[in-house]
Every structure is written in structure tokens, then in C-alpha cells.
Amino acid sequence: MNLGAVSLILLLAAIVIGFWRKANVGILCIGFSMILMIAYGLDSKEVIAGFSSSLFIQMVGITYLFSIINGNGTLELLAKKMVALVGKKRHLIPFVMYALGFIICAVGPGAIPSLAIVPVIAIPVAISAGVNPIMTAVIGDLGVMSGRMSPLTPESAVVRELMEAQGMKGNTIPIMIGMIITALVVAALVYVYYKGWKVDENVSVSEEKLAKFNTRQWLSLAGLLVLAIGALFFSWNVGLTGFLVGTVLVVLGDAQEKKAIAGIPWNVILMVMGVGILMNIISISGGIDIMVAGLEKVMGPHTAAMIMAIAAGIMSFFSSGLGVVFPTLIPTASGLASGLGVSAVQLVTVIVIGGTVSGFTPISTTGALIMAGVAQQENADERFPQNRLFIELFAVSFIALGVLAIFALLGIYGLYV
Template identity: 80%
Template sequence: MNLGLVSLILLLAAIVIGFARNCNVGILSIAFAMLLGVVYKLNVSDIIAGFSSSLFIQMVGITYLFAIINGNGTLELLAKKMVGLVGKHTHLIPFVMFALGFIICAVGPGAIPSLAIVPVIAIPVAISAGVNPIMTAVIGDLGVMSGRMSPLTPESAVVRELMKEQGMKGNTLPIMLSLTITALVVAVLVYVYYKGWQVDTSVHGKQEKLPKFNVHQWLSLLGLLVLAVGALFLSWNVGLTGFLVGSVLIILGSGEEKKAVSAIPWNVILMVMGVGILMNIISLSGGIDIMVGALEKVMSQRTASMIMAVAAGIMSFFSSGLGVVFPTLIPTASGLSASLGVDAVQMVAVIVIGGTVSGFTPISTTGALIMAGVAQQENAEERFPQNRLFVELFAVSFIALAVLALFAFIGVYGWIGV
């Protein structure tokens, strides 16, 4: 059987087995790559060539730095100080959390750690202020998703590399703008659904007197500034800069190295790297052409963006956007652009947005973290029944996907300049 077709089947098998058995899709992909190598007598160097060392450095370096900064309490204190700015205007807390989520994600760590940090802050703050915690956590995480394609994030590095492999510029800023607009529209719909302007006035939470930043936290903020300036204006490698700044903070006693290393999301990094190895075989064997041909049969120039957006969203219900959806679908963009006459960057944008904003289902990490955070609150089962919350989180995912599909169909992302 054709190697390209077999490798595609094995990628699908890795995704299905990973979901069904709760296995890491990346590790399964490496195993299947080895199997293909034995059966089809592939050169080992060709298999290993799918492992991107530059991408690995970027992902590990930036997540290492933010594990240090998060570990010394800098991000949590910064978040609480930002929320405190609303004063008596507690109905604005959800949108402060949106802005906070955007900032925390965009300055470097990306969505994976940020999606875990924001609900931890948002839910207790919302409850103490009399604001719906589910709404606040969802809107905060939509802010996180908006910042995902910042030039400083590991996710942006993945997408840039995938774009450059197809001859595109690799500029993710227009994609970030499109993602932000989509997330804002969804956030407004969520706010309206939960009637976010209605605040429980019977709740009289005491205003927490926040401490000042200590020396180590100021050093951490300075480190963030160095990272941003170096990467954005001096063309420094984000990953290497993360290692440099992180090492300086460790030497100065602003973090614990063992805790930082253990906090790096190794499972996600292995997923991205592993799928990349199998995707390299798919690419070399003509599997991408097979995928493009299959997609062409159900797409037209008018519907291509919408169908791709929905496909990415549905895939992300069951698998990682970063680890599976992006490396699987983005390589088809240039081929579809050439055959259907659609804009390749716009296709990449809808894949990224679809693989991001639909990730609120309870079977996803984001949805599960929100459910867990709400369940920990007092009288949670009475106030926020888990069955209802389960349905609501699925509804948020479908609403986000519907907004994306509509925007893609009417050409909103083309107007933005993607």
C-alpha cells in the first residue's frame, strides 16, 4: 500500500487511540514512525529529521522561564492588582480577566499554562465580587486564546515554522488580530447569555489588601521586559532568551530550578515533537497531497475557509490544537491555495482559530479546569450543578465554532487583512 496513505491512516489511528486510551498522541506517532521505517525500510536519519530542534528549544526555553516566574508568585500578584483596578465596577471584572488573560499569554508562556492560571484567579475573584464565576473563567480564557499567536509564544513558533515550510512569511500578527476579534465577539455573547451586568449585591467580599512586589518579583518583571524587547526588537531567539533570563533568575535566587523543570509541560512538547516526526514522513511520502485532494472534493473557493474552520474545531474537540490540529491541517494550506484560489494565510488563520476557540468542551483541558475550579467552591453543586455546567461548556464551544464559521464564510478575515 502507498506509504503516504498508510502514514495518514496511522496518524488518524494515533489520534483515535490517544483519545480512547488517554495516551500521548506524539509518543504514539513516534512509535508508528518507527514501524513505518521498519516496514518500508526508511532511512533512520529521514525519520529523525522530523524532530525540530529549533522548535524544541523555543518551547522548552519559554515554558522554563514562565515556570520560574509563576512559581515565585509574580503572575498571581500581577493579576490580582489588575483586577483590583475596577474598584466598585465589579461587572467589568470579566473583561479585566479577558485583558489579563491576553497579557499573561501574549508575553511568552502561550495558552497551555495560561489556560490553567487564569481560571484559578478568575473563579474565586468572581465569587467574592458576586459575579458569575463560569462566565468570568470562560471570558478570561478567551482572552488567553486571543494572545496565543503573539510572536513570543511557543504556539506562534509552531505555526511560523509550519508556514515557512510552505513558503509563507510566517507572520502571526494578522492571525492574532483575527483570533482576538473572534474571541471578543464570543466573549460578548457569553456575557449577554449570563447577564454579566447583574451582580449579586448580597455578596460583600472584603477588599484584599495586596502586598507590594518583592525584589524577586520585580526581577521577574524585568526579565519579562528583557524577553519582550529582545525578541520583538532585537531578533533574539525566544527560546534561548528564555533560558538566559531564567538562568539569571535562578542564580539570583528568584526561583527554584527543580520545580521549574518539573513544571515544564513535557507531555505537550512530546506531543508536538512526535506528531512532527510522523508528519515529516507523511510530507515526504506524498500524504499531504492525498489530504489536499480529499479536501478539494468537498470544498469550493467560497466554502473552503468555512469548511476548514469547522474541521479544525471538530478535531480540537478530541485532540490538542497545538499538538495535532495545527501540524495536521496547516500543511494543506498552500496546496488548497494553489488549487482553489483561496488565500493560504487565511486558511492558516481559520485552522488556528478553529483549533483554539472551540476548546471549552468538558473533555478538553480548558473545560475540565473550569469545571474543577467551580466544583471547589462552597455549595457548588447547588449553585452550579455539574450536569448543567457540562452542557453550558459544550454550548460555548459550539457558539465559538458557529461565530468562526460565519466569519469565515462571509469573509471577515479577508477584511482584516489576513
């Protein structure tokens, strides 16, 4: 059988096995790449060429720095100070969490750690303020998703590399704009559903005086500023800058190196790198052309963006957007665009948004963390029944995917690219 077809089958097998056995899809892809190398007599250098060293440096460097900053309490204190800004206007807390989620994600760490951190902050804050914690956590995570394609994040580096490999300009700002538009509409719908303007007046708000940032935390904030200025204005590599700033903070006693290294999401990085190795084989063997030909049969110029958005969202229900959906579907964008006469950037935009906003299901990490956080609260079984919460989180994912599909069909994402 043709190598391209076999490699596509093995990619699908890796996704299915990874979901079924809770195994790392990237590691499975590396193993399957070895099988293809032996079976088809491929050169090991060709196989290893799929490992992107530049992407590896960017992902490890930035998550290393974020691990340091998160470990010394800087982000937690920053969150509390932002919430305190609303004063007695407690109904605005969900939107403060949206802004917080956006900032935490966009300054460098990306969505993977931020989606885990924001619910941990949002749920207890919402409970203590008499605001619905489910709504607050969902809107906070929508803020995280809005910042995912900031030029400083590891996810942005992945998408840029995938776009540039097809001869496209690696600019993720248009994608971020599309993500913000989609997330804000979904956030508004969630706010209306939960009647976010209604606050439990029986809950008394503590007038606790917040501590000031200590020297270590000021140094951490300064480090983030250096990263942002260097990357945005001087085109510094965000990974190398992350290593540099992180090293300076460690030398100054701002963090423990072992804990910082342990905090790097190695499983996600291995997933991205491993899928990249198999996708390289798929690319050089003509597998991408097979995928494009298959998609062209069910797409037209007016439905291409919508179908691609739905496909990305459905794939994301069962696999990682960053590790699987993006590297699988984005390489098809350029070929589909030229064949159907649509914008390649628009297709990449809906792939990224679809692979992101559908992540609220309870079977995803984001949804599971929200469920776990709510379940830890007092009288959670009575106030927030798990069965109802399970259905609501699935509903949020489908609503978000529905908003994306409608916007894609109407050509909203093509208006500014």
C-alpha cells in the same frame, strides 16, 4: 499500499488511540514512525529529521522561564492588582480577566499553561465579588486564546515553522487579529447570556490591601520585559532568551531550578515533537498531496475557509490543537490555496482559531479545569449544577465554532491578510 496513504492512516490511528486510551499522541506517532521505517526501508536520518530542534528549544526555553515566574507568585499578585483597578465596578471583572489572560499568554508562555492558570484566579475572584464565576473563567480563557499567536509564544513558533515550510511568510500577527475578533464576539455573547452586568449586591467586597511586589517578583517582571524587547525589537530567539533570563533569575536566587524544570509541560512538548516526526514522513511520501486532493473535493473558493474552520474545530474536540490539529491541517493550506484560488494565510487563520476556540468542552483540559474550579466553591451543587454546567460549556464551544464558521463564510478573515 502507498507510504503516504499508510502514514495518514497511522496518524488517524494515533489520534483515535490517544483519545481512547488517554495516551500521548506524539509518543504514539514516534512508535508508528519506527514501524514505517522498518516496513518501507526508510533511513533513520530521514525519520529523525522530523524532530525540529529549533522548535524544541523555543518551547522548552519559554516554558522554563514561565515556570520560574509562576512559581514565585508574580502572576498571582499581578492578577489581584489588575482586578483591584475596577474598584466598585465589579461587573467589569470579566473583562479585566480577559485582559489578564491575554497578557499572561502573550508575553511568552502561550495558552497551554495560561488556560490552566486563569480559571484558578478568575473563579475565586468572581465568587468573592458576586460575579458569575463560569462567565468570568470563560471570558478570561478567551483572553488567553486571543494572545496565543503573539510572536513570543511557543504556539506561534509552531505555526511559523509550519507556514515557512510551505514557502509562506511566518507572520502570526494576522492570525492573532482574527483570534481577537472572534474571541471578543464570543465573549460579548457569553456576557449577554449570563447577564454579566448583574452583580450580587449581597456579597460584600473585602478591602484587603494588596502586598507590594518583592525584589524577586520585580526581577521576574524585568525578565519578561527583557524577553519581550529582545524578541520584538532585536529578533532574539525566544527560546534561547528564555533560557538566558531564566538562568539569570536562578543564579540571583529568584527560583529553584528543579521546580522550574518540573513545571515545564513535557507531555505537550513530546506531543508536538512526535507528531512532527510522523508528519515529516507524511510530507516526504506524498501524504499531504493526498489530504489536499481529498479536501478539494468537498471545498469551493467560497466555502474553503468555513469547511476548514469546522474541520479544525471538530478535530480539536478529540485532540490537541497545538499537538495534532495545527501540524495536520496547516501543511495543506498552501496547496489548497493555489488549487482553489483563496488566501493561504486565511486558511491557516481559521485552522488556528478553530483548533483553539472549541476547547471549552468538558472533555477538554480547559473545560474540565473550569468545571473543577467551580465545583470547589461553597454550595456549588445548588448554585452551579454539574449537569447544567456540562451542557453550558459544550454550548460555548459550539457557539464559538459557529461564530468562526460564519465569519469565515463571510470572508471576514480575508479582509486584512
